Amino acid sequence: MTDATALAAAIAEGRVTAAQVMEASLAACHAQAEMGAVVHLDEDMARAGAAAADALPMDQRGPFHGVPFLVKDLGGVAKGLPQGAGSTAIRAQARKPESDSHLLQDLRRTGLIPFGITATPPFGLSLICEPEGLPPARNPWNPDLTPGGSSGGAAAAVAAGIIAIAHATDAAGSIRVPAACCGLTGLKPSRGAIPGGPDFANHLMGIASELVLARSVRDVETAFGAVYQPLAPFHLSERPRIALALPDRCGPDQQRAAKEAAEALRDAGCEVHDIPAPDRMGAEAHAIARTILAVSLAEWLAALKIPDDQVPPLAAAMAAEGRATPATALFAASRQLARLTNRSRKLFTAADAVLMPVLSSATLPVGALDLSGRDPEAHMAALERFAPNAALANVAGLPALALPFGMADGLPLGVQLIGPPGSDFALLSLAAMLEPRAPALSFPFPIAGLPA
Incomplete structure (x- = not known):
């Protein structure tokens, strides 16, 4: 498997050094600049971090030791990497953080080396990724299409092989949508399962979560295990029960991917049954999220005195x-x-997890969701049409794991597993059953620095 775990293993085995991998990532940043994935790059930080990694004794190395890492332009901060939230005005005020957020502290302990910032739309307000005043992020599978949003730069960087794993956030689908657009795996953790401190700037009344985007389930599981704050334990049934929910708004390719994933889980020994899509709860969650996002943005601009x-x-x-x-x-x-x-909780009275598509249609073209309009109602409705019921997991605090399952017209298709609070590891175990049964993906770009 070609992923961050494999890259760390190559470093541990001496087949390549952290410094060599970092040079390959830096070269890929420049070679893939047209993808618009990276909005800030600190090459001195990159090389210093890699040199320190190569000098660290073996017994002090974490599971991702020496692996390059990029931080999203929104959410938990990394020391020395300024965030601009995709906004020209925020970017003009941005300062270099003097310390890591708690999440980044934990991720850094795994051996990841932060060295830059990935693109996000202004204030994370879109499911495509076009930062203000900068080129749009593009999908490595087809550069005319978006990588999704708001963690689109992170997804583009991983799918383009610039890095093997990247920081991402999700307040209304912003990990899962880019995962589905780019053939990646991404977990929106349960509410309270990951650290949000010390400033809790990305709290959003509890609807926001953070973690990573990667090419494998095992990478996501390792990252989650490194940052996990224990909740009440959840255990799968002896024969895991999967509820398949297919919103009518989802197109035939998206429904097919979910149905085939359900059959793969049945083949793995799960019990699968159909349920109605939770569209009513999804609509209510969408409205709640819209209120929170609007009030949060108003408070944010007022605090920074941005007109x-x-x-x-x-x-x-x-x-x-x-x-x-x-x-x-x-x-x-x-x-x-x-x-x-x-x-x-009623979703899980007869199921351990709900399986659904992530998107309603194929990935959107670059520019399909324009922030120059003045109609929040129309914009938010367009987001919900593209990613049906995405806000439900955020508002209800549920873990939701997106992963690829199949292709259509040369693009990956994404499905998601949603579970009750605290079932994050259970979802990862279900995904580990699903991953080897999924049609193989051949990414358009290899991971920079990973030996063949």
């Missing part, structure tokens, strides 16, 4: 919507969030 005319028109309209939201409405949204979290 509306310095952000894209759609962001300005969202911020205006947030400022107009009374405290009573926000309080009501927090109560709805708690109620929906409770109701979501």
Whole structure:
């Protein structure tokens, strides 16, 4: 398997050094610059980190020792790497963090070497990836298409082989959508399962989670194990029960991928049955997430004293919507969030996990979701059409794991497994059953620095 685990093994076995791998990643950054994946690169940091990795004794090395790593332009921060949230105005104020967030501390202990920042749309407000004032991120499978968003730069970097694994965040599908667009694996962890400190800037009333995008289940499981904050234990049934849910909005290719994944799980010994798609809960979750995102953006711009005319028109309209939201409405949204979290448990009364498509259609073209408009209602509706019920896992605090299953018209197809709170490792074990039964993917680019 070609992934971050294999790359770390090659370094541990002496087939290649961390310094050589980093030079290959830096070269790939420049060679693949047209992908728009990387928006900030610190080559001195990269080389210093790799040299330190090569000097570290073997008994002090983690599972990803010496593997290059890129951090998203939104979410947990890495020391020395300034984040601009895809916004020209934020970028102008950005300072280099003096320390890692708790999440990055834990990931760094695995041996990952942060050295740059990946692209995100302004304030993470889209499921495509076109940062303000910078080139759009493109899909390595077809550069005319988006890699998804908002963790699109991370997905493009991994699919393009610039790196084997990258930091990503998810407040309404932003790990799972790029995973589906680019043939990657990505877990949105359970609420409370990963650290959000010390400043909790990406908390968003509990709907946001962070972790990684990678090419394999084992890479995601290793990363999650390194940052995991224990919750109440969850155990799969002796014969795992899978509920297949197919939203009517999903096209035939997306439905086929989910059905074939269900058959693969049945072949692995799971019990599979059909349930109605949770569209009503998904619509309610989408509305709650929209309220939280609008109020959060209004507070964010006010805290940084950024006027509306310095952000894209759609962001300005969202911020205006947030400022107009009374405290009573926000309080009501927090109560709805708690109620929906409770109701979501009904999905798992007869199932250990729900299997669904991630997207409703093929990956969108670059520019398909324009932030120059001024209609938040239309924009948010377009996001929900592209990724049906994506916000449900965020608002209900459920873990959701996206992984590839098959191809259509030269592009990977993605499915997702959603489980009850705390079932993250159970979902990863189900994905480990599914992964070897999935049609093989041949990525358009090899991982930089990985020996053949």
